[in-house]
Amino acid sequence: MSIVKTASAHYQPLGKGGQGHVSLASGAMSEQPYGFNTRFEDKSGTNPEELIAGAHASCYAMALSFALADAGYDTGELKVDAAVTLEKDGDGFTVTQSALTLEAKVSGIDEDEFSSIAKDAKENCPISKLLKAEITLDYSFHN
Template sequence: MTEKNASVHWKGQGKTGTGMISTETGALKDYPYGFSSRFEDNRHGTNPEEILGAAHAACFTMAFSFACEKAGVTATSIDTTASVRLSKQGEGFVIDRIALTMQATLSGVDDATFQEIANTAKRDCPLSKALASVPEITLKAVMQ
């Protein structure tokens, strides 16, 4: 088993407050976020949806790599993006869609097998499982 840690320090109130996100590895160290980087176009901070998208894309990509290996297929390059949509619902917000897009360079496999491997990786990725309450998680997989 493995356990990873992240922490947040927040000062102030909702719209005017700011937070600092850190991870135990130091990948994020006191990285800023707040209302404007989450709901407006402030590019000087991050937001939970962006971090969730990065984590999901990373997890799925690694799961796909392992699934290729298990299937005896060599993937020489895999690029994945995740678009996470935060929508207003009543008085609050909900993540209602995550769209994964992957481009992979493989050899010795047809498109049907490639799609099967990709969808298996999406299903078996630990973050996909953790995010099962998201109503829509899509995958567009393109083989190059």
């Protein structure tokens, strides 16, 4: 079974002076501005790292929730924050870390079992796997 979700981004003109807009096919986010100033200068809008952080936090929370329920724990609450770090790397930048912070209340589970389930969910949530995945590119070029 394959599920494909899509998003689109538009950016013009080129370079630091450009401005982009990103949209999700679901309509949950439409024409959200992004650019150099939203990524590096704290201006209003989003940026790729913030979007990755939201995706990682929500994916991990869901994966952990499902794993806990599968283990027989259905009463609780999870709050996950993700902090994605972008660092200067030569002439460019590299995303070096996605740090998850979890606050959990789960009835009836001991800490050792919880720790094991939480660590497994971190390794196996789809976004954690994505951050280690092969990246492919298909393109068309016009000049």
